[in-house]
Amino acid sequence: MSRIGVFVCHCGENISATVDVEKVAQAAAGFDDVVHSVDYKYMCSDPGQTLIKQAIKEHNLTGVVVAACSPRMHEPTFRKACAEAGLNGYMCEMTNLREHCSWVHDRTEETTEKAIDLVRMLVEKVKNNKPLEPILVPITKTALVIGGGIAGIQTSLDIANCGHKVILVEKEPSIGGHMSQLSETFPTLDCSQCILTPRMVEVAQHPNIELITYAELDSLEGYIGNFKAKIRKKAKSVDHSVCTGCGDCWGKCPSKKIPSEFNAGLGSRTAIYVPFPQAVPNKPVIDKSNCNYYQKGKCKICEKFCKPGAIRFDQEDEIVEAEVGAVVVTTGFDVVKPEFFPEYGYGKYKDVITGLQFERLASASGPTLGEIRRPSDEKVPEKVVFIACAGSRDPAKGINYCSKICCMYTAKHAMLYQHKVHTGKSFVFYMDIRAAGKNYDEFVRRAIEEDKVNYIRGRVSTVYEKDGKLIVKGADTLMNGEPIEIEADMVVLASAGISNPGSEELAQKLHVSYDRYKFFAEAHPKLKPVETNTAGIFLAGACQAPKDIPETVGMASGAASKVAALFSQPELKREPLIAVVNRQMPPVFSSCVGCFLCETACPYNAIGREEIKDRNGNVIKTLARVNEGLCQGCGTCVAFCRTKSIDIQGFSNEQMYSEVMALLND
């Protein structure tokens, strides 16, 4: 026999202004098995909670229904209060009289009737509740960080400094990411490499960080606290334990004309190479696709000149396995490719370049040693046009979003150009100037007012070459749409930031969601920005959406703190609201017939198989088994199960039906 208590909350006036709460409490008092029913102004307040605790003791309640706000808001509060009074927390249910009733209806009798029905349903449900205990899961206190740009570097350092182990995987031969390619950074114009390289070195030397470069994630299995990662170490063809990084090999390599990724295609590199002088690790790899020996079977010059004998042509890819408790995805972003801009001639005209290429031109470590010289003939351009929103905010091209960083870096580019070429003229075509951030707008104003950059509000329709000049056709929308033609020497496109080419594949390996642009999706756009919808997998940086360095670093530290918080617990406590496969006495064992439709249906790979064996070890029956660590309690398997053998704890078929029947029988 159940003894249920009902507690109706006014929520200030949020509920009571629309719903007759006293009438609800009175009506509930008349329901079968309800032995106590009251209303109160703020049930979540201390006195409100005390009301519940006292009632549990006085009336010896076996179940509690709190009719108040959303359970997302206060379910933990009330469950805790019940537990403190000696009632299992899962014997407490909430019904939502606020979002589901008072906020969405007018004050009428029907509204109060609906509130009474909502309470009635939960009273019937709670009668079928069973006491549950949180699930305890062990935690492997090592984090896997995927991507060694500034996001991955910051995340790794923060986690490692908390005393936890980190495995940092980077697909390129060196960590550093896009930030290492930048010349100066807004809004302070400090040198990007100068602030980044100390952190890169710190990563390499940190006793808690295992750095694996030239490697990619092959697969990830398991669940929060207990992942198993397979990492593919691509063959470097160089034994880094022997190599001293002296540079003899790349000095002698005959394949010298390979476009350098680090210089965004503006410079060249050799087939055996380190991407840039400050690379970490500062030891080379052989790019097999461009190596004479691998392609034509002849050369081996590097091997001949390598004094320590570190070249290993027979090295093969190696898969290493690692057990980790959390994963942070920090894979960064890319920019749109040349074919995206036939109208701007990018890819056709050498002097139409991307913002990233301009960074390399302006960088002291770049192909021109920091002098602004245009790619076609290495002349100093006298007139440069910067096109903001090149691809961004352009629904016709399928990119509706703002790439966020371009307004700032375009102002920076124009400024750097004016600082380096005093006689030069620069023009920025823009839609809006989005300079929200500390000292950001001041920075743009400085470009316009002090450095005399000409800002033109309007879009560029086309760029074409004529008599050695790039003709930029646009319109000035602040001058009644006056058509403008500028004869430029160089055009810089603030190309839209896009997701990395491999991001979709990686998201599928990790079982995390991604958006229509293939950026990784956060669990909640406001309140869970660094979590994914898969427990134990976090995000930081531009893999989630384009963002600048301060924001990336903030997000990286945020993700790191989430990992550290996870690792600070001895064991993981999880809500027990998960699926269970029923078990019965032998010889039936379970009503599960082993069809495994549930296995196919489960979006979280949480369904495994369990073999029932007799005492001789022969398999009698194979049943579905729910992995407690992976199950998210979505209930898809329940809907699929043909024999009704799976149920969600806390949301069992019995509980749901009793709610529905409460309405129908009324």
Add this chain to the structure above:
Amino acid sequence: MIKIGFYPGCSLTGSSREYAESVIALCEAFNIELKQIPDWNCCGATAAHNLDKELSLALPARILALAEQNGMTEIVVPCAACYNRLSVTEHTLNADEQLRARISEIIEMPYEGTVKILNVIQMLQKYVVNELANKIVAPFDHKVACYYGCLLVRPHEILQFDRVEDPQTIDEMLKLVGAQPVDWAFKTECCGAGFSVSQPDIVGKLSGKIVKDAVDRGAEAMVVACPMCHANLDMRRPAINSYLKTTIDIPVLYVTQVLGLALGISREKLGLQRHFVPVKF
């Protein structure tokens, strides 16, 4: 024998008769029978969609419905404006069941949306290109500037044809008959379109820039697939010359005329004598 429905539209029966002649001549050479849609009407052109939405859909819908009624599954529409209006109508009515019912009511004919609309380039790609090489007798060994104009490739969401900003299909096709397309900047710039009638001086300016760039890049001929483009670049040459303050005699050919010349089809059959700027190839 391949049979395709044919919608000439008004231009091809009047000012750009030579476009129709060259399309037909080319089709004959490849054993393609063009069957005119009986009792066809005006596509509505620029006027209808500026006046009334239903009218602008009803006119093309009647043409398409007639094609269906006559058992045609595919029609070729050489005029870029007609092609655009017909395609927009097909797209709009296929996406809106109610509107389609309403338009069917207006035209007093069912329209199912089954007939496939091809522009000349698509028709050539589908039925001609593969057999082209064997039939060339006189390669068109000239530098050409391929001009696409606006209506052939836009709006991309609907037409799904070629690259909007830097189209390539005519260039690629002309390479097959020995022509050398020049890389130029005005492939899709506005020619002035309907201002040809009301304000020819604007056409002189806009088309003038187009013609000048073609000549500056060394083109010996301009190649088009739109009667409006042709009229402006060819017929309005005096206005162009007066804007440019010089005399430019670069001829403007239809893509079908160029292919016809390469196949050795007679100049008369291709209607080359009808141009204002003489064609001397």
